[in-house]
Amino acid sequence: MRFLEKAPAKINLALDVLYKRPDQYHEVDMIMTTIDLSDRIELSPLRTDEILIVSENRFVPSDHRNLAFQAAQVLKDMYGIREGVEIYIEKQIPVAAGLAGGSSDAAAVLRGLNRLWQLDLSLEELADIGARIGSDVSFCVHGGTARATGRGEKIEKLPAPPACWVVLAKPTIGVSTQAIYENLNLDQASHPDIPAMIEALKQEDYQGICDRVGNVLEPVTVQLHSDVQQIKEHMHEFGADAVLMSGSGPTVFGLVQHESRAQRIYNGLRGFCDEVYVVRMLGGRVPLD
Numbered sequence: 001m002r003f004l005e006k007a008p009a010k011i012n013l014a015l016d017v018l019y020k021r022p023d024q025y026h027e028v029d030m031i032m033t034t035i036d037l038s039d040r041i042e043l044s045p046l047r048t049d050e051i052l053i054v055s056e057n058r059f060v061p062s063d064h065r066n067l068a069f070q071a072a073q074v075l076k077d078m079y080g081i082r083e084g085v086e087i088y089i090e091k092q093i094p095v096a097a098g099l100a101g102g103s104s105d106a107a108a109v110l111r112g113l114n115r116l117w118q119l120d121l122s123l124e125e126l127a128d129i130g131a132r133i134g135s136d137v138s139f140c141v142h143g144g145t146a147r148a149t150g151r152g153e154k155i156e157k158l159p160a161p162p163a164c165w166v167v168l169a170k171p172t173i174g175v176s177t178q179a180i181y182e183n184l185n186l187d188q189a190s191h192p193d194i195p196a197m198i199e200a201l202k203q204e205d206y207q208g209i210c211d212r213v214g215n216v217l218e219p220v221t222v223q224l225h226s227d228v229q230q231i232k233e234h235m236h237e238f239g240a241d242a243v244l245m246s247g248s249g250p251t252v253f254g255l256v257q258h259e260s261r262a263q264r265i266y267n268g269l270r271g272f273c274d275e276v277y278v279v280r281m282l283g284g285r286v287p288l289d
């Protein structure tokens with residue numbers, strides 16, 4: 001028997017950093033939402049007691065460095081499971097992009113193994129376990145739209161944004177999340193208004209959401225990689241209603257309400273950027289054109 005799980009990417013509609021903690025992590029306040037760009041995870045029981053990672057994507061590690069491997073290992077250790085599993089990862093989310101691809105794969109493995117191994121854990125319990133693997137994993141266990149605080153592991157559900165299209169453009173550079181946090185100078189940061197963003201979500205106020213997107217990590221990544229700024233400018237030029245870098249980058253997203261506009265931005269950006277995607281915001285409540 002095989003168990004299938006979808007592992008959707010996330011974007012940060014707002015990302016604020018409050019201070020650096022003694023444990024070297026940063027206290028954050030973020031609004032995250034899942035988008036319709038997903039990896040597919042397939043879990044198959046093995047006769048041998050091992051965790052096997054299979055993926056055709058050459059950037060995906062096939063050993064303990066894979067967050068999906070770590071998710072399976074944590075569950076095995078915690079619950080004394082003496083069964084093996086093959087984890088097949090069909091990768092659609094670009095790697096090291098700021099879209100939480102690895103974290104979402106790990107979250108999908110937690111949800112899937114909870115079923116396969118009949119552990120009967122709640123999403124909250126799985127999210128707590130996920131926090132041991134990475135700061136974005138707890139959010140990815142729940143998906144949807146949420147405020148994430150602490151180092152990212154404290155999750156409060158929020159209403160989904162109004163239906164809209166998301167254009168993603170990833171420059172061909174890799175970004176280390178750790179390096180971006182280390183280069184952040186909080187004295188110079190311009191902080192997004194998180195309560196106002198939450199209010200806009202509650203009011204289903206698309207323009208309000210667009211007006212309030214903000215990411216304190218964006219200037220840090222832009223300083224190191226000028227491509228990110230260029231892509232942002234092109235997205236604005238081609239008519240996006242809001243433009244922001246996701247997470248620690250380097251992927252930039254643009255929001256629009258109409259598919260025709262999304263297509264125009266896509267066509268315009270293809271000239272500058274190899275990896276461009278048009279996807280829907282997940283959990284939108286109004287039918288899209």
Ligand SMILES: C[C@](O)(CO)[C@H](O)COP(=O)(O)OP(=O)(O)OC[C@H]1O[C@@H](n2ccc(N)nc2=O)[C@H](O)[C@@H]1O
Pocket residue numbers: 012015024025026027028030098100103133134135136137150151152177178179181247248
């Ligand atoms: C940038 C975001 O993706 C926004 O959603 C997250 O804050 C980062 O989440 P992540 O990639 O799951 O991060 P982790 O794997 O837990 O941490 C990677 C590194 O990022 C830095 N880090 C991460 C999260 C956080 N709240 N403060 C940090 O300073 C730490 O140096 C850490 O060693």
Ligand SMILES: Nc1ncnc2c1ncn2[C@@H]1O[C@H](COP(=O)(O)OP(=O)(O)OP(=O)(O)O)[C@@H](O)[C@H]1O
Pocket residue numbers: 059060061065066067068089094095096097098099100101102103105106136177247248249
């Ligand atoms: N399942 C996985 N898929 C992709 N990369 C993985 C996975 N597990 C571990 N990695 C490693 O993690 C690194 C970061 O990849 P990932 O795609 O998760 O980054 P990201 O989207 O920037 O994450 P985040 O937004 O959570 O900071 C990669 O360079 C890769 O070596």
